[in-house]
Amino acid sequence: MGHASWTLSGFGDEIDPDPSVQIAVLQALGASNLEVRSAWGVNVADFDDAQAQELARLLRERAMTVSAVASPIGKVSSDTPIDDELTRLRRVISHAHALETTYIRIFSFYPPAGHSADSARDDVLARLRALATLAEREGVVLLHENEKGIYGDTPQRVLDLVESVGSSALRLAWDNANFVQVGVIPYTDGWELLSSYVDYLQVKDARAADGVVVPAGHGDGQLRETMIALRDSGYRGYASLEPHLASAHELGGYSGPVAFGEAARAFRALADELGVTLS
Template sequence: MTVEWELSGFGDEIDADPRVQAAVMRALGASYIEVRSAWGTNIVDLGEEQLAELKGILDEAGLKASAIASPIGKVDVELPVEHEVERLGRALRAAEVLGSPYIRIFSFYYEGRAAEDVRDAVIERMTALARRAEGTGVTLVHENEKDIFGDIPSRVADIVETVNSPALKLAWDPANFVQVGVKPFTEGYELLRPHVVYLQVKDALFATGQVVPAGEGDGEVLRTVEALRDSGYTGFASLEPHLAYAYETGGFSGPYAFGVAARAFAKVLDAAGVASI
């Protein structure tokens, strides 16, 4: 039987206009889109009218939201617990309107301090976020972003296993692991696979940290895709190319480079015998 994964992608890496985002995703054959911002406004800051308009645009294009790519947890760990719990409420509202099953989150910056010194504060905050999401039907997926507490496999595992909530799982980002000196598949896959429910697609080079199309860097993307295939993974694969530039809350590629990224990943999937739908 053919293994099939749902193709998605970060729409605002294509254009600020959600109509352009939707058109390009449909042209690539995708039925899903990951929503981080629209009209230049982050998803957690969109008002009710904007969310309704965005839902209409996606419906018209025949697209569904695979995830809300929120910035929750991309703040200093010293901020009060309630700060991000309140913002998560807005992300949950966006997920409700757009029908998204996932919300991406992070595990806090801690510049100038040792990881072990902020561990308890991180766990407290991640637990509060998970508890807020429990019962909503939405799953939070932690992304292994560089420079946050959960940037290396051991600390990612610590978070998800200590919080131990059905509402908190993992998104796998190979490029981010590379950028903190981790060989993603070799050093992280076996430890984290039981908790991985979402795949973000980008690759990077160890030598420079530069983000490159999937399969062209050191992110062991093909090995990971093959292992996910063999483990029965049938979830989303979401393109987040970052091929033009990256910034604190995201990145940008533009329509052409986004297409380059999509074609590169299609080659990886083809080599692994996985179809994207």
């Protein structure tokens, strides 16, 4: 059996809007990192510079680092003017620099109403290429999340976009639960295709029967198989808890400290069993 050491992080805004509480709970669960999606009820894309600086100060004070900025970039229709998303990405990149992280989570656009994913392909690729070019210039890496309903929600289309854009600044965040929710058997259908592009694990599991999100290892997300493959490939990256257990809404989910703790313990039990150290 292999042995590996991964860095534990989590979506702090699923714990509480107050970043001080986010940090305290994550540290109590043994996490050294925070994934920043929102703080004080404000999405990271809407932070002003003072908010980014204040969050950076809080983190430094508590010796906590940022694994990634979880931005909403690309969670819009593919006919949205590209300049709008580039403007938002510039702002997010400046916050990422302030928070001293190089990873920014993004999405690959929704096809316009009444249009198929395939018909939106050219628009999606042009937009992702422009975003990746900006990221290359700014020294950050965009992590595409396979979110339900966007262009890149199946392994084949995720592979298409990452190969077609062909940028070292566009890599993948792997989310088992989101694959389950679009009818994909995650490890079986997607791992071999995509593993060489995966830089980041989002820890989420779901049941195939009803798409309901459940603690790690309790669903049909093949999380165990995925973790074994990551371990055996020598993965040394982040594992970020995104439990979504209490309620989920369009731009994020919420668990609260208790459910978040349950999710963390379920994941740690699985990691212990597989010889993966989380810190």
